[in-house]
Amino acid sequence: MIYWDRGMNVFGASITSSGDGVLSLLKVACSDPGIPDLAGRLVNVFNRLEIGENHKIVLAARFDGAICMELELPKLPHHEMRKALDFELPRHIPVPIDEVIWTFRTVSEGGAGKGAAQSKVRILSVSRKVWDTTISSVAASGIKADVMTHPVMALRNLPSDPEELLDNHDEMGKALSSLSGSDAGPGKFAGLDVISGLPDEQKTGLLVCLLVGEFILQENVSSENLNLSHLPDSMRPQRFRAIRYSAAALFMLVLVLAGTLIFRSWLDARDRYGKIIAEKQRTLAKIDEFKQERLRNKKTDELVKKIRDSNPGNPEVILCLQLLSQKLPSNMWITMFNSRDNEMDVTICTMKDKDAQADLSKLSSLPNFSSFSIRSTRRDGDGTLTIFVHIVYQDKLKRQKNG
Amino acid sequence: MDRIGTSMRANGKVVAGLLAVVLLFITVLVLYWKDIMYLWPGHDTIAIEITTLEGLHKDLDKEIREIQKIRQTREAFIRQGRDFWISKRDGDIESSIIKKIEDVARTSGLKLQNIGNARLIKVNDDISFMEVNIEAKSTMEEISKFIADLYKANPCYYWRRCTIRPFNPRDVKEIVLSGTINVISLTGDGVAKILSEEAR
Numbered sequence: 001m002i003y004w005d006r007g008m009n010v011f012g013a014s015i016t017s018s019g020d021g022v023l024s025l026l027k028v029a030c031s032d033p034g035i036p037d038l039a040g041r042l043v044n045v046f047n048r049l050e051i052g053e054n055h056k057i058v059l060a061a062r063f064d065g066a067i068c069m070e071l072e073l074p075k076l077p078h079h080e081m082r083k084a085l086d087f088e089l090p091r092h093i094p095v096p097i098d099e100v101i102w103t104f105r106t107v108s109e110g111g112a113g114k115g116a117a118q119s120k121v122r123i124l125s126v127s128r129k130v131w132d133t134t135i136s137s138v139a140a141s142g143i144k145a146d147v148m149t150h151p152v153m154a155l156r157n158l159p160s161d162p163e164e165l166l167d168n169h170d171e172m173g174k175a176l177s178s179l180s181g182s183d184a185g186p187g188k189f190a191g192l193d194v195i196s197g198l199p200d201e202q203k204t205g206l207l208v209c210l211l212v213g214e215f216i217l218q219e220n221v222s223s224e225n226l227n228l229s230h231l232p233d234s235m236r237p238q239r240f241r242a243i244r245y246s247a248a249a250l251f252m253l254v255l256v257l258a259g260t261l262i263f264r265s266w267l268d269a270r271d272r273y274g275k276i277i278a279e280k281q282r283t284l285a286k287i288d289e290f291k292q293e294r295l296r297n298k299k300t301d302e303l304v305k306k307i308r309d310s311n312p313g314n315p316e317v318i319l320c321l322q323l324l325s326q327k328l329p330s331n332m333w334i335t336m337f338n339s340r341d342n343e344m345d346v347t348i349c350t351m352k353d354k355d356a357q358a359d360l361s362k363l364s365s366l367p368n369f370s371s372f373s374i375r376s377t378r379r380d381g382d383g384t385l386t387i388f389v390h391i392v393y394q395d396k397l398k399r400q401k402n403g
Numbered sequence: 404m405d406r407i408g409t410s411m412r413a414n415g416k417v418v419a420g421l422l423a424v425v426l427l428f429i430t431v432l433v434l435y436w437k438d439i440m441y442l443w444p445g446h447d448t449i450a451i452e453i454t455t456l457e458g459l460h461k462d463l464d465k466e467i468r469e470i471q472k473i474r475q476t477r478e479a480f481i482r483q484g485r486d487f488w489i490s491k492r493d494g495d496i497e498s499s500i501i502k503k504i505e506d507v508a509r510t511s512g513l514k515l516q517n518i519g520n521a522r523l524i525k526v527n528d529d530i531s532f533m534e535v536n537i538e539a540k541s542t543m544e545e546i547s548k549f550i551a552d553l554y555k556a557n558p559c560y561y562w563r564r565c566t567i568r569p570f571n572p573r574d575v576k577e578i579v580l581s582g583t584i585n586v587i588s589l590t591g592d593g594v595a596k597i598l599s600e601e602a603r
Contacts, residue, residue: 266443273444276452283459290466294473301473303529303594304480310526313561313585318550321567335575337567 001213002045002143003060003151003205004031005167008038011205012045014055015213023217025191025210030202039141046143053239058147058226060154060212061134063126067093067100068152068162075109075119085123093125100125105153105225122158124150126228135232144237147216149226151208154215169200172207188214314342320393323368329359335386344391345375353385360387370394484598486559488533488588491595493558496533496588497523504535504584507556511549515539529591534563538581540570546580553584561585 004010010031016024029048031041051057069092076084085104090097102125109119138145152162159165166172195206216226238244294301314320317339324334324346336347350356357374364372371392378386411418432439440448488496501518508515517538524532539546546567553560563583570577589595 269444269449270442273449273452276449276456280452280456280459283456283463287459287463287466290470293470297473297477299591299593300477300480300597303589303591304476306527306530307480307587308476310530310532312532312587313563313583314565315554315559315561317562317565318547318554321547321550335569335572337565339562339565341563 001058001060001209001216002042002049002145003209003212004038004041004062005205005208006062006064008041009033009201009205010038010041010045011202011209012049013206013209013213014049014051015210015217017217021188021218023189023214025189025194028194028198028206028209030198030205037140038137042138042141042143046141053237053241056147056216057143057145057237058149058212058216059138059143059145060149060151060208062163062166063130063134063150063228065127065130066150066152067125068122068150068158070107070120070122070158072118073121075117078106081106081119081121085121089123089125092123095127099128101128101131101229102126103149103153103225103228107158122153124153124228126150131228135235139232139235144235145231146237147227148231149212149228151212153226154212156215166208167204169204172204173200188218311341314339314393316393319368320344320391323366324363327363327366329356332356332359339393342393344393346389346391348387348389349384350387351384353379356385356387360389363391368393481597483559485557486587487598488558488586489595489598490588490590491592492598496531496586497521500533500535500586503556504537504553504560507552508537508539508549511545511552513539513541513545513549523588529589529594531588531590533586533588535584535586536582537584538579540577540579542576543567543578546578549580558586561587 001015002010002012012029013025014027016026018024027049029045031045035041035044071085071088071092073081073084073088081104085102086097089102093100093102102123104121104123107120107122135148138148151166152158155162155165189210192210195203198206320339321337324337328334328348329350331352332348332350334346335349336345338345348360360374361372363369366372369391371390373390375388375390377388380386444452488500490496493499501521504518505515515537518535520534520536522534524534526532539549550565561584563585565580565582567578567580569575570579589598
């Protein structure tokens with residue numbers, strides 16, 4: 001909790017709350033009057049308080065020309081109340097509403113009976129110019145804060161002259177006594193002895209810190225209700241920076257890995273697809289090349305086919321005769337050979353008719369003869385057996401010549 | 404949420420611009436989805452392409468088999484260019500073919516008793532058959548030699564009909580050969596050119 005008064009004297013108190021509701025004052029600091037500017041004083045106090053990363057930092061300032069008032073308004077939800085005040089405030093603030101920033105908090109809501117539908121709202125408005133000046137001073141100090149408010153927003157009861165109260169040593173002394181509990185029972189604070197020996201002015205400033213701190217810790221008031229306006233992001237504390245940076249780094253790493261994976265997947269898919277398309281084109285080109293070749297040689301190929309189909313005759317009669325002379329059993333002889341194209345009628349004679357047909361049937365296994373059949377046989381008077389054979393030769397147009 | 408709402412209200416133009424960009428992006432995505440899919444082909448696209456490619460490979464295999472067969476036939480045909488009578492190369496077939504056969508018979512020592520009745524049979528514009536009848540009476544050795552020499556000679560002589568029989572069934576020394584010899588004559592200019600070039 002850091003507070004500065006009208007004279008820009010900065011006071012700081014480090015307060016913690018234990019589970020049983022007792023608040024402990026850990027450390028206090030007051031600015032060195034030798035430091036000329038507010039920013040320097042803020043840094044001085046901030047450093048001396050040794051505020052940890054998990055501490056909530058509340059700044060309370062005495063804004064020049066701040067207006068604080070309480071209004072009785074119908075009970076409304078918070079956001080509805082803001083809209084209502086937006087409409088109502090110009091009638092209560094003597095400056096144009098655009099030139100001020102303001103906040104409010106509901107102080108009390110009506111109970112049962114008359115006034116049950118009413119609620120008391122405390123409004124604080126500060127000139128925008130003053131707010132900007134204060135913000136720039138704080139920004140210059142480099143201090144980060146969660147809340148920036150005016151101490152009057154933390155007072156439970158709004159006195160007739162709150163500014164006077166905040167500077168009044170005696171009134172603050174009374175308030176200090178009630179908090180320390182030295183008079184009647186245990187108070188709300190422990191460790192107040194650290195401020196007992198301080199001068200009255202410092203005591204007063206520190207007491208304001210304690211009052212605001214106590215209010216925030218005890219009432220569980222959200223910063224939204226106390227904050228005069230949203231603080232710039234650059235002024236907000238960056239907590240758990242290491243964890244956040246680690247998470248960000250991890251996120252970036254995951255993003256990079258995912259990106260790499262996606263890129264790799266895309267690259268592989270493109271590569272594979274490209275290869276398939278290239279192979280398709282190559283295959284199509286090859287098929288086309290063959291088709292072109294067939295087209296180019298169409299006339300020749302048709303001629304060859306026509307020659308094959310035209311059946312000009314058998315050029316290999318000599319081979320047929322050679323085959324017959326080689327394969328015919330030695331006890332047989334040919335008396336007549338008659339060929340018509342690739343078909344041949346051969347008259348074979350033999351004196352030994354016992355195995356004649358079996359011997360001849362061996363000729364049918366010759367690959368050059370696609371058909372070999374004995375048509376008829378005739379027994380002559382001299383005992384000669386004449387066999388009429390029909391052969392079909394199949395090596396037509398496959399003449400193998402040397403030279 | 405309030406802060407987001409406030410921020411959005413404060414930056415109305417930026418939000419509107421962002422919305423326009425997002426809408427444009429979605430429109431482009433919808434309109435050019437196919438092109439985007441081409442840029443990033445998925446498993447389905449690749450599977451379809453692979454199936455198409457497999458079909459093409461089958462077509463190619465079939466085409467290769469067919470073309471190889473045709474090539475072999477064509478090459479064999481071209482290689483055996485001398486088997487065919489080409490008028491531009493070999494002269495007029497009607498006046499030359501009988502002399503060619505007689506030359507072969509003379510070389511073989513066979514005396515042809517009869518040769519003639521040459522007739523040209525036109526198969527189509529490119530192919531004609533020249534048929535010649537021959538008749539000879541000699542020993543089996545001479546006839547065999549003639550047939551063998553005829554086989555070796557160019558052009559290729561096809562036997563349309565060939566009869567070999569003894570002149571006298573009781574005397575096998577004298578054998579009669581009678582037959583019809585066929586020669587293929589190619590008259591087409593293109594084919595003649597191919598075969599002539601190959602022969603050279």
